[in-house]
Amino acid sequence: MSDSNLPEPRPSERVGALPRAEAKGTEPDFATLLVSWLDSHRGSLVDGLRRLGRQPLGSFLTCLAMAVALSLPMGLSLLLDDIARLGGSWQRAAQISLFTTLDVDDAAGERLRARIAALPEVAEAEWIGRERGLEEFQRQSGLGEALRGLSENPLPGVILVTPRAIDKAGLEALRLQLEDFSGVQLAQLDLLWVERLGAILALGERFVFGLSVLLVLALLLVIGNTIRLHIENRRSEIEVIKLVGGTDGYVRRPFLYMGTLYGCGAGLLAWLVLVYGIDWLNAAVVRLAGLYGSDFALAGIPLEDGLSLLLGAVLLGYVGAWLAVARHLSELAPR
Amino acid sequence: MIRFEQVGKRYPNGHVGLHELSFQVRHGEFLFVTGHSGAGKSTLLRLLLAMERPTSGRLLLAGQDLSSITTAQIPFLRRQIGVVFQNHQLLFDRSVFDNVALPLRILGLGKDEIARRTLIALERVSLQDKVEGFPSDLSTGQQQRVGIARAVVHQPALLLADEPTGNLDPRLAAEIMGVFEDINRLGTTVLIASHDLALIARMRHRLLTLQRGRLISDGEAA
Numbered sequence: 001m002s003d004s005n006l007p008e009p010r011p012s013e014r015v016g017a018l019p020r021a022e023a024k025g026t027e028p029d030f031a032t033l034l035v036s037w038l039d040s041h042r043g044s045l046v047d048g049l050r051r052l053g054r055q056p057l058g059s060f061l062t063c064l065a066m067a068v069a070l071s072l073p074m075g076l077s078l079l080l081d082d083i084a085r086l087g088g089s090w091q092r093a094a095q096i097s098l099f100t101t102l103d104v105d106d107a108a109g110e111r112l113r114a115r116i117a118a119l120p121e122v123a124e125a126e127w128i129g130r131e132r133g134l135e136e137f138q139r140q141s142g143l144g145e146a147l148r149g150l151s152e153n154p155l156p157g158v159i160l161v162t163p164r165a166i167d168k169a170g171l172e173a174l175r176l177q178l179e180d181f182s183g184v185q186l187a188q189l190d191l192l193w194v195e196r197l198g199a200i201l202a203l204g205e206r207f208v209f210g211l212s213v214l215l216v217l218a219l220l221l222v223i224g225n226t227i228r229l230h231i232e233n234r235r236s237e238i239e240v241i242k243l244v245g246g247t248d249g250y251v252r253r254p255f256l257y258m259g260t261l262y263g264c265g266a267g268l269l270a271w272l273v274l275v276y277g278i279d280w281l282n283a284a285v286v287r288l289a290g291l292y293g294s295d296f297a298l299a300g301i302p303l304e305d306g307l308s309l310l311l312g313a314v315l316l317g318y319v320g321a322w323l324a325v326a327r328h329l330s331e332l333a334p335r
Numbered sequence: 336m337i338r339f340e341q342v343g344k345r346y347p348n349g350h351v352g353l354h355e356l357s358f359q360v361r362h363g364e365f366l367f368v369t370g371h372s373g374a375g376k377s378t379l380l381r382l383l384l385a386m387e388r389p390t391s392g393r394l395l396l397a398g399q400d401l402s403s404i405t406t407a408q409i410p411f412l413r414r415q416i417g418v419v420f421q422n423h424q425l426l427f428d429r430s431v432f433d434n435v436a437l438p439l440r441i442l443g444l445g446k447d448e449i450a451r452r453t454l455i456a457l458e459r460v461s462l463q464d465k466v467e468g469f470p471s472d473l474s475t476g477q478q479q480r481v482g483i484a485r486a487v488v489h490q491p492a493l494l495l496a497d498e499p500t501g502n503l504d505p506r507l508a509a510e511i512m513g514v515f516e517d518i519n520r521l522g523t524t525v526l527i528a529s530h531d532l533a534l535i536a537r538m539r540h541r542l543l544t545l546q547r548g549r550l551i552s553d554g555e556a557a
Contacts, residue, residue, distance in 0.1 A: 036443040240424050243384065244438040244485070245414030247407075 040253065048257040051230070052265075059265070062226050066266030066313070069219050071273045073212040074301075074309055078278065080204045082298050084197075094166050096175050098159040099186040102130075109157045112183050116161060121174050124162040130155055156185060168195070216316065223262055223320030224327075227255050231328050252325045256318055263317020267310035274301045274309075336362040336493065336524055337383065341392035344378050344548070352378035354548040355392065360526065362492075365519040367535045368528045370545035376528035379545070380495050383526075384416060385409045397492065414442060417486030417523070419496035423478045425470040431457070431481055432466045438489040456488035457481075460514055476507040480514065487518050494518060496527040500534060508534055 052059040098116070100109060106129045117125040128136075133155045138144040163174055171189055179187035231238070238251055282298040289296040301309075337360035344352035353375045360366060368376050381387045382394055385401055394401045396412070404412060417438075425434050435456055439449040457463045460480035470478050479499060486494055496515065500508035512534065519525045529535060535542060544552040 032445040032448075033443045036440070036445060039446070040440065040443075236424065237426050240426060241437070241441065242410070243413060243418055243424070244441060244489075245410045245412075246441045247410045250410075250441060 040250075041257075044254040044257045045261075047254055048261050051258065052261055059262075062222065062262060063265035063269050066219055066222055066262065066317075067269035067273055069215040069222070070266060070270035070309060070313055070316075071277070073208050073215055074270065074305070075274055075277065076204075076208045076211065078274070078299070078301060078305070080201065080208065083204070084201055085299065086296055094163060094171055094189070096161040096163065096171070096178060097188045098161060098178055098181075098184050099188070100157040100159070100183050101185045102156055104157050104183045105129075106157075108183060109159065112181065113159050116159060116178065116181065119174075119177075121163055121165065121170070121177075122161055123164045126160045128158045128160065130157050133158060159184075219266075219316050220320045220323065223259055223317055224324040226262065227259055227321045227324035228328060230255060230258055231325065248329055251329065252322070255325045256321050259317040259319075259321020259324075260314055261317070263314040263320075264310070266317065267313025270313060271301070271306045271309055274306075336360055336364075336397060337526075338395040339392070340395070342382065342389045342394050343391035344375075344382065344387065345390045351548050353382070353389075356545075356548070356550050357392075358543060358550060358553055360524060363519070363522055363524055364541060365516065365525045365538075366527070366541040366543060367538070368526065368543045368545060369530055369532065369535060371530065373547070374545040375548040376530075376545060377497060378548070380418075380497050380526075380528055383493070383495060384418065385412055414438070414489065415492050417489070417491035417494040419479070419482050419486045419494070419499045421498035421501040423470070423482040425478055425481055425485075427470050429469075430466070431462065431468050431470065431473070434470065434481055435484045435488050437485060442489060452488055452490075453484075456484040459487065459517065460484045475502055476510065479503065479507075479511055483511070483514055483518075487523065491523060494523050494525045496525070496529075498529055499527060500529065500531060505534070509537070512538060 100112065104112065106127070109127045109129055113125045113127040116122055130153050134147065134153050137155060138147050141147075161174075161178060163171055165171070175187045175189045178184060241251055278298050278300050282300070286297050339356045339358050342353055342356045346352060356375075356379070368379060370376055378387070382389060382401065383396060385404055389402050392402075397415070399408075399412065401412075426437075429437075432453055436449050436453045439452055444452070454463060454466070457466060460483050462477060462480055462484065465473060465477065465481075470481060473481065479502075483499075486496075494515070499515075500511050503511060508531065515525050515527065516538075539555060541555055542552070543550060
């Protein structure tokens, strides 16, 4: 070793127990370092799996606790999506009904519908003629006999307009624009229903968000505490590693893999819990919907949502482990 | 190689670990540091391992001032030092081979090179037939030799030992000291903290004697 500044002399520059000639040519090149680095990662992964496997029940319960915390907000979020679907789509809820004057016949109504459908703000427009409207009214109102006694059809033609945008100001502007069309007597928009639905869903989303934040914090605490116990169990090993020149990154690596493995296990369990939980709930929902003449069913967990859940769980495991090790690393100085 | 220049170490509770200590160690030397419990032997070793920093003076190791070494540099400094402890500090859930190979894995050497150097180190302490065994299968003396093999496997420039024969009977202690001398003959500077004066006297190497953190003698053991 020369008396120049440290820190990292090349192995061939070290003076040690082996003669210099023997040490020469054995310093690791980039490829060796890379292979060794990958090998170290593989070793940490295998070691993490082995340690989890040594305490299968404890590891499973930790993953299960994390899975429950993960599946709650995800399950509620999926349920909200289903409620939104049950209440009809946003666009459907925001349909504008255009009542035409009585002199607009089917041909004129179709022409008017085509003009309206061509507007950029309109996604879809449907013409319901006077006769069809009367038939539907007779069928749905239960007043068929009474209506048949009328000398002429009192119902106007209707154009059901589905707008593209669903913001309140845009919908109101479109309603005013449509009301100015020739042959349109009244343009009606049930904004209150739209606002109520939006408010309910926004409340639900906010609730899910708040719950998610709380449960993410709880998850970080669970993973942090679990990793802290692993650190305590391996304190002497960590002290030795630091004494023989292991960097903080080297010390941190196996714990990051453990956190990631816990996250992965929890993500898979949460996915399973949701799949089976929704399937179990769906049977009752289908039966109830059937009593109301609906074919509604819970949508289940889409693949991309499941993968997001898994990825999120893995990230949470990694971050939780990183925070735990960062917090305890300074306490791990050799004694 | 090592230069203590008026090095002082005062702990936050007011206890003085070392008091203006000055001495030099040349490359390839073999020396003992002795003194009663609390004399400052362990503090001296901890300063050399950068586990603690001097509160005054300068401590130079291979030209690097350890008073100003950054935290990120410490692992790289320690890779040039081998350490042997009284209680061995072995990892009992790993094989003898894995214990000895640990510093080489940290250095990032290839598998073949790790195997080669580990076997050489184990041969040096006559434990080549225990490669696949576990520390719990070994006697106390053998465990200490595993600790020595781990300390020298990465060819450190400096070997530090803190009471390495403290738990051993006189015959085993002499055997372990013989291993240290072999390692020293191959060029490694060896610094041993011990209070076993009888053993030190037999070895006839340079001896530093500390008392309450002060250096009270520096000469060959008699």
